[in-house]
Amino acid sequence: MRVLVVVCHPNPESFTQHLAATSIAALGRAGHEVRVTDLYAEGFDPVMDRTERLGYHTPGDNEVPVAPHLANLRWCEAVVFHYPTWWFGLPAMLKGWLDRVLVPHATFALPTATEPMRGTLQHIRRLSVVTTAGAPFLYSKLVGEPGRRTLLRGMRALCHRRCRTDYVALHRIDSASDADRAALVRRVERLIAGF
Secondary structure, three states: OOOEEOOOHHHHHHHHHHHHHHHHHHHHHHHOOEEEHHHHHHHHHHHOOOOHOOOOOOOHHHHHHHHHHHHHHHHHOEEEEEEEEEEEOOOOHHHHHHHHHHEEEOOOOOOOOOOOOEEEOOOOOEEEEEEEEOOOOHHHHHHHHHHHHHHHHHEEEHOOOEEEEEEEEEHHHOOOOOOHHHHHHHHHHHHHHHO
């Protein structure tokens, strides 16, 4: 399987980065082809400027600013997201990646008066999220887990109709024990083994 791993954490020594490295190594051991997009390491600019927004609906032109990222999405059959949950949602860097990369015509067909929006990433058959959160599980549920919904409902709508989704999270990360962290690493390894 061709797997794109999208990593979003500013600290290369973070637990998020450790989990991403765990996924990448497990994917490699299992014989999958892997590409990695580390948004902070690459210096990705999450801000859509005025010129880019004005060209957002123009087929082809809207792809130019994010061409390498679109090439990775067109290549992969699965995407694994690694990020910390901040304020119950996606880090601004990752939200900016979605805003800039998931452009019309390249990743979805715009709705018309008679047709609904249609996703064009039909080759993507799996979306997985690995995250950590400071909030307790129940409080995250109460708030509605906007990051989880954005990726596993919103982005999933662009993918194959039978796209499988996975969500692996460690809540209360700030008080998590070494045993809690080790258990999450094992869960990530099991997740990847199921690919």
